[in-house]
Amino acid sequence: MEVLTQTEVREHQNEIIEKIQNGALFIYPTDTIYGIGCNAQDEQAVAKIRELKGRFDQPFSVIVPSIDWIRENCVITKKTESWLQKLPGPFTLILKLKNESAVAQNVAPxxxxIGVRFINHWFMNIINKCDVPIITTSANKSGEFFMTSIKNLDKDIENNVDFIIYEGENKGSPSKIVNVEKEEVMER
Incomplete structure (x- = not known):
């Protein structure tokens, strides 16, 4: 397992993108908290994250490579469009999926x-270049505290990811869940 800084990610960008596209499991920073992710179109990689987190029933959200990805793969209403104007940001939008092949079947049973994010963070540039959605879920075992520092990362998770993109301690809070059609916003 390799720990990378922002500078190292930029220097090895093509290699990182290829690893993500090919199903690597990795921890990464966002505009909220550290996440654990993989290519959301890779069913085997998604299954590994489910196993690692001990989260078998709940759907995962994805960080999408672009707003256009949302428009191509989700049902867009006037309400949805108004939320899309607020992106990037610390929101997970719950949207109706119109293209079931956009992500692996085991992402959202x-x-x-599907929950979609478009983050306000430099790592969004890498996701955009990957051109695939990635799983976004907190970097912890289900029901445990989420990672704020590499010091409190669960050892089993640390030992089973391919790389970690680390930018120091992050005391952020999880994204707000927005059920667009029901007009519900849930703090976590």
């Missing part, structure tokens, strides 16, 4: 809705 019911495949009717």
């Amino acid at each position: 019911d495949m009717k809705t």
Whole structure:
């Protein structure tokens, strides 16, 4: 397992992008908290994250490579459009999925809705260049405290990811969940 800084990610950008596209599991910073992710179109990689977190039933959200990805793969209403204007930001938008093949089947088991993020962070540039959605879930075992520093990262998770992109301690809080059609905003 390799720990990379922002500078190292930029220096080895093509290699990092290839690893992500090919199913690597990795920890990365966002505009909220550290996440653990993989290519959301890779069913085996998604299954590994489910196993690692001990999270078998709940759907995962994804960070999308672009706003256009949302428009191509989700149902867009006037309400949705008004929320898209607020991105990037610390929101997870729950949207109706119109293209079930946009992500692996095990990302959102019911495949009717999906949580999407478009983050306000330098790492968004890497995701955009990957041109695939990535799983976004807190870097912790299900039910445990999320990672704020590499010092409190669960050892099992640390030992089972391919790389960590680390930019120091992060005392942020998880994104707000926005169910667009129900007009509900949930703090976590």
